[in-house]
Structures are given as structure tokens and as C-alpha cells.
Amino acid sequence: MLKQFFIKNGHIVDPSQGINSTGEIFIENGKIKSVKVSKSQSVKDSDTKKVIDAEGLYVFPGFVDMHTHLREPGFQHKETIRTGTLAAIKGGFTSVCPMPNTNPVNDNEAVTEFILRKNYSEGSCYIFPIGAVTKGQRGEELAEMWMMKKAGCVAFSDDGMPVMNSLIMRRALGYSKIFDVPIISHCEDINLSDKGVMNEGKLSTLLGLKGVPCASEDIMVARDIMLSELTGGRLHIAHVSTKGSVRLIRDAKERGIRVTAETCPHYFSITEAAVKDYNTNAKVNPPLRRDEDIEAIKEALKDGTIDVIATDHAPHHTDEKMLEFDRAPSGISGLETALGLSLRLVEEGILTIEGLIGKISLNPSKILGLEKGTLKAGADADITIVDMKKEHKVEAERFESMGKNTPFEGWVLKGRTVMTICKGNIFEIS
Amino acid sequence: MGADFVVIRHASAGVPYCLSKILKASVINAGDGANEHPTQALLDMFTIKSSKGGIEGLTVAIIGDIAHSRVARSNIYGLIKLGAKVRLIGPPTLIPSGIKEFGVEVFNSIEDGIHDADVIITLRLQLERQGKGFLPSVNEYFHLYTLTSRRLKLAKDDVIVMHPGPLNRGVEITSKVADSSHSVILEQVTNGIAVRMAVLYLLTGARENA
Numbered sequence: 001m002l003k004q005f006f007i008k009n010g011h012i013v014d015p016s017q018g019i020n021s022t023g024e025i026f027i028e029n030g031k032i033k034s035v036k037v038s039k040s041q042s043v044k045d046s047d048t049k050k051v052i053d054a055e056g057l058y059v060f061p062g063f064v065d066m067h068t069h070l071r072e073p074g075f076q077h078k079e080t081i082r083t084g085t086l087a088a089i090k091g092g093f094t095s096v097c098p099m100p101n102t103n104p105v106n107d108n109e110a111v112t113e114f115i116l117r118k119n120y121s122e123g124s125c126y127i128f129p130i131g132a133v134t135k136g137q138r139g140e141e142l143a144e145m146w147m148m149k150k151a152g153c154v155a156f157s158d159d160g161m162p163v164m165n166s167l168i169m170r171r172a173l174g175y176s177k178i179f180d181v182p183i184i185s186h187c188e189d190i191n192l193s194d195k196g197v198m199n200e201g202k203l204s205t206l207l208g209l210k211g212v213p214c215a216s217e218d219i220m221v222a223r224d225i226m227l228s229e230l231t232g233g234r235l236h237i238a239h240v241s242t243k244g245s246v247r248l249i250r251d252a253k254e255r256g257i258r259v260t261a262e263t264c265p266h267y268f269s270i271t272e273a274a275v276k277d278y279n280t281n282a283k284v285n286p287p288l289r290r291d292e293d294i295e296a297i298k299e300a301l302k303d304g305t306i307d308v309i310a311t312d313h314a315p316h317h318t319d320e321k322m323l324e325f326d327r328a329p330s331g332i333s334g335l336e337t338a339l340g341l342s343l344r345l346v347e348e349g350i351l352t353i354e355g356l357i358g359k360i361s362l363n364p365s366k367i368l369g370l371e372k373g374t375l376k377a378g379a380d381a382d383i384t385i386v387d388m389k390k391e392h393k394v395e396a397e398r399f400e401s402m403g404k405n406t407p408f409e410g411w412v413l414k415g416r417t418v419m420t421i422c423k424g425n426i427f428e429i430s
Numbered sequence: 431m432g433a434d435f436v437v438i439r440h441a442s443a444g445v446p447y448c449l450s451k452i453l454k455a456s457v458i459n460a461g462d463g464a465n466e467h468p469t470q471a472l473l474d475m476f477t478i479k480s481s482k483g484g485i486e487g488l489t490v491a492i493i494g495d496i497a498h499s500r501v502a503r504s505n506i507y508g509l510i511k512l513g514a515k516v517r518l519i520g521p522p523t524l525i526p527s528g529i530k531e532f533g534v535e536v537f538n539s540i541e542d543g544i545h546d547a548d549v550i551i552t553l554r555l556q557l558e559r560q561g562k563g564f565l566p567s568v569n570e571y572f573h574l575y576t577l578t579s580r581r582l583k584l585a586k587d588d589v590i591v592m593h594p595g596p597l598n599r600g601v602e603i604t605s606k607v608a609d610s611s612h613s614v615i616l617e618q619v620t621n622g623i624a625v626r627m628a629v630l631y632l633l634t635g636a637r638e639n640a
């Protein structure tokens with residue numbers, strides 16, 4: 001660990017301070033000591049201080065992924081805390097929030113502590129666990145949220161096992177007000193989904209696969225907004241995939257309800273057409289939708305209806321994905337493609353670069369109450385340096401993640417992390 | 431193993447397709463999930479052609495559980511390609527999403543749907559569909575969708591009636607209709623052997639000429 005160093009000549013973008021210009025950052029003992037944007041008054045560095053020259057590169061606050069599956073404990077054949085956090089670093093993420101659907105479920109402080117201890121010894125980035133809303137994610141009894149919060153959980157979710165019982169959801173949203181953390185809802189009416197495996201429509205009929213209608217998501221978004229309104233609890237909608245959800249969230253925000261929302265790169269990059277060849281790497285829950293949903297999601301990212309881009313990184317073993325489409329597990333390994341896919345939004349003019357960095361760094365930090373997503377003096381030196389012009393081909397075999405399940409194999413993406421600084425370590429990414 | 435053919439019937443859609451991408455052998459889809467059953471459609475179309483002299487311009491009504499039927503899917507593709515007008519008849523709970531975009535007409539009333547039809551294909555109703563919310567009861571289905579002699583009179587006089595088998599007599603079709611002069615169900619069974627032999631024969635030939 002270097003005690004003191006500079007990052008010079010880079011183009012700094014930090015929405016928390018309204019910075020979008022060339023400048024330099026001084027780091028001391030793993031913390032940001034100062035940020036100077038004026039080019040002229042370059043600090044005279046003595047020879048003892050190392051300089052990272054970021055000429056021609058962009059310098060961002062480290063990315064924060066508020067929706068990650070690290071699979072440990074219980075599913076280390078899919079991913080471990082060690083490999084998952086390495087994948088995060090490679091993707092430019094310095095903080096990730098693992099969902100509780102491990103085995104055992106992260107529904108009590110002992111599991112939370114295990115995850116944090118494991119990350120302390122083996123992890124490369126920061127971890128902020130998300131605890132289960134209900135014991136065993138069974139949707140029946142509230143889990144010990146306060147104890148988990150004390151142990152380090154920053155939000156609660158029964159991701160993947162949506163809380164179907166409205167009364168339990170009401171109580172979860174109400175109870176969470178004690179410590180003002182969000183309840184993150186994977187919005188899916190599982191009765192209506194009825195074990196569907198892709199978006200419902202002409203294509204599902206053509207492929208003979210069972211469909212999931214958009215209404216399956218929309219209904220639960222509507223319900224949870226109403227319950228948030230009823231209780232005053234903070235609601236965060238996970239992985240928005242439909243036009244209908246966007247409309248409901250936009251309306252709720254206009255009415256002042258405490259709701260925030262995220263989407264994932266795959267929901268604004270590809271449609272259901274990606275499953276055409278029964279490609280299980282494009283099987284994800286909620287399913288990939290239609291062009292009109294992509295358009296609505298982009299609009300929502302632009303107007304702020306959707307606050308966050310999260311990865312929903314869901315690694316699976318290759319053997320598990322090499323199954324019949326209807327039997328293969330859902331999920332995309334997303335940490336290492338998120339930046340490249342998201343930068344396409346900047347290229348298309350949907351987001352400004354500050355807007356994008358807000359959505360993958362500052363906004364998730366704010367929602368979760370983390371002191372992250374900023375380059376302000378005093379903050380941890382979590383920094384991501386990106387070569388915005390560097391083109392690279394997505395090759396799952398080269399992922400740090402054990403999950404090689406990506407529908408973006410072979411895509412050429414522009415913009416890549418070249419250095420990630422986290423926990424006082426400097427990771428150079430080749 | 432050096433097999434020349436793999437004939438596969440599988441509960442999951444897409445399995446024959448995916449296998450065909452990795453096997454050297456010819457893959458014959460003998461039915462995959464709710465996706466396709468191509469040889470059944472071939473034998474159905476062969477049977478129609480034998481009885482009617484052609485397929486173009488005919489009105490073909492398919493009645494029943496379209497949503498879960500691979501037979502219906504393959505017949506829809508084949509019949510439309512050969513110029514028939516295809517009507518689907520069933521309760522909305524058993525009509526798959528987006529099916530109209532395939533170029534078919536959809537009817538919830540059997541009377542409207544079989545009006546002036548040249549060909550009627552009845553599908554086997556999986557009895558376990560009741561209780562899953564698709565249907566209140568078989569009894570109610572009988573009242574609404576069973577092909578009875580009285581309903582058959584609404585179709586053309588020379589209508590032929592088909593069924594991929596096995597039949598639930600008194601559920602999707604009455605015995606009287608199944609055993610009537612309009613029925614070509616037994617011809618379908620016979621033609622099934624010939625068509626499947628032809629498929630194997632053609633694939634062997636294609637292999638030798640390649």
C-alpha cells in the first residue's frame with residue numbers, strides 16, 4: 001500500500017462536487033486528501049510521492065453495485081466472495097451489495113458477519129450486504145432486520161423470492177422505518193408468472209416456451225408503491241424491466257412517495273430476441289422484454305425516474321446453464337460488462353457522463369446511506385480510472401467472475417476500466 | 431455411437447434444435463414441449479391433401495388447447511405456408527399470447543369458428559388442465575367446445591374431422607363424430623407410418639447425395 005500518491009492529468013468526473021474537468025487528486029493513507037481541478041497550480045511533488053499519470057483517461061469515484069449475487073456462502077461452485085469482488089474490481093466497482101439468497105440465507109447477523117469477515121480476509125472491494133426481509137426468504141415472518149443492520153446490512157430484500165403476502169410487505173416497510181433503510185423489492189407476482197421462462201408474446205409462442213407477462217412485474221410495482229404510501233417506508237424497486245413499471249414509478253415520484261428504482265444494463269441493451277436460439281445465457285428474471293420497454297427505460301434513466309444502474313450480477317456454473325431452456329437457472333454475469341454497456345447510453349446522448357456516474361456511484365450510495373460514490377476530501381480513496389476510447393471484445397472466458405454466463409459474448413464495447421483503487425490497493429487492469 | 435438418426439421427444443421446448451447444433455446425426459423432432467411436432471403436422475397435411483386433393487384455399491379449424499399443443503403449432507406453420515386459412519377455437523385461457531400475429535383467426539365460440547370449415551382438427555384435452563385454472567370443469571368444456579354432430583352440421587357438408595390421438599371420447603369429440611363418415615382419424619394413423627418412413631428415407635438420401 002502506498003502511503004501517499006497523486007493521480008494527475010486525468011479528467012475527473014464527480015457529481016457529488018459538480019466536478020467535470022481535468023485535475024489532480026492527492027491520496028494519503030487510503031483516503032482522499034484533496035482534489036484540485038485547476039490545471040495551472042500543479043502541486044510540486046517531491047520525489048517521494050508516486051504519481052499516477054491519467055493523461056487521456058477519466059477518473060471517477062469507484063462504482064457502487066447495489067444488486068449483486070456473490071453466491072457465498074453455499075454456492076461456491078458459482079462464485080465466491082474472492083472471485084466476485086475481483087470481478088467487481090475489474091468492472092470498476094469498489095463496493096458491491098450482495099443479495100441474501102445464499103445458503104444459508106443472510107437472514108440473521110451471524111451470516112452477515114460471516115460475509116463481512118470473509119470479505120475482510122479474501123475480498124478485493126467493499127461489501128455492504130443486503131439482508132433478507134423474511135426468515136429464510138419464505139415470506140412469512142420478518143427477519144431480525146435491526147440486528148442485521150447493526151451487523152452491517154444496508155438494506156433488506158427477498159430478491160428472487162418476492163414477498164407475495166401484502167400484509168408481510170406492509171409490515172416490512174413499516175418496520176424498516178425504525179432505522180430508515182430501504183426495502184428492495186423484486187417485483188414479481190409469482191402466481192401470474194406461473195413458472196414462465198421468458199417474456200410472454202409472439203416470440204414465446206413461437207418458441208413454445210412459457211411466457212411471463214409484463215403485468216406480472218407491474219402489478220407488484222403498483223402494490224409496493226401503495227404499501228410505501230400507506231406505511232411511509234422507503235421502497236426501492238429492483239431491476240425494472242417494463243414500460244408499465246416506469247409509468248407507475250414516475251407517477252409515484254410525482255406524488256412524493258418515497259420510492260427509488262434501478263434497472264440493469266441488459267434491460268436497456270437487448271430484447272427478448274436474444275433468447276431466440278434457446279440461449280440460456282439470455283435467460284434472466286425478470287425476462288428480457290421488447291423494444292418499447294427499452295425505450296421507456298432509457299427515457300426513465302434520462303428523466304431520473306430510474307435512479308440507479310445495478311448489475312444484478314448473477315453468476316452460474318456453465319454446466320447449470322447448459323440445460324433445457326425451461327430448466328436452466330436465470331441470471332447474467334454482469335459486473336464486467338456493466339460499464340461498457342452503460343457507456344453506450346452516453347454515446348447515444350441519453351445520459352451525460354455525470355449522469356451516468358451518478359447512477360452507478362453516487363445515487364446508490366445515497367439510497368443506501370453509504371459514504372461512497374464521492375471524491376470529496378476525507379472519503380475513502382475508491383477510484384476508478386477508465387480509458388473511454390478503449391475498445392474491447394467481451395470474452396466470458398477472460399472474466400474474473402466464475403460465472404461465464406453472458407448474452408454479450410463477442411460484443412465490442414467501448415470504454416474500459418484500466419485501474420481501480422480500493423481499500424488502499426491499486427489494481428492495474430490489463 | 432455413430433448413429434445416423436436421433437429421433438427425440440422431449441418435455442422441454444428447443445431440445446431437438448439445440449441437439450441438432452452439436453450432433454452430426456440427423457435429428458428428427460418427435461415433439462418438444464409446447465413447441466413443435468413436425469411429423470404429426472406432415473401426416474395431417476398429407477391426410478388433408480389425400481381427402482381434399484389440395485390444401486390451398488381450404489378453411490381449417492383447430493379446436494381445443496392451442497396453448498399447450500405442439501401439434502397445433504406445427505400445423506399452423508405448415509397449413510399457412512400451403513395456403514390454407516387457419517382458425518383457432520378455444521377458451522381464451524388456452525389460446526397462446528400473440529398467436530394472431532402468425533396469421534390465424536381466433537374464435538372463442540365453436541359455432542362461429544367451424545362455420546363453413548373444410549377441415550376440423552380436434553386436439554386432445556389434457557384432463558389435468560382443469561383444476562389448474564384453465565377450465566372450471568370438463569363438463570363445462572363439453573358444453574362449450576366438444577365437437578358434436580349438431581355442431582358439425584355448421585361446417586361444410588364434406589368436412590373432414592381429424593384428431594392426433596389418443597382421443598378422450600366425449601370430451602373434445604363425441605364418439606358419434608369420431609366414428610362418422612366425416613372422420614379421417616384412422617387414415618391419419620395409417621398415414622403416420624408412411625410419412626415417418628418418408629422422413630427417414632429422405633434424410634438417408636440427402637446424406638448419400640451430400
Ligand SMILES: [Zn+2]
Pocket residue numbers: 159160186238239285286
Ligand atoms: Zn431479482
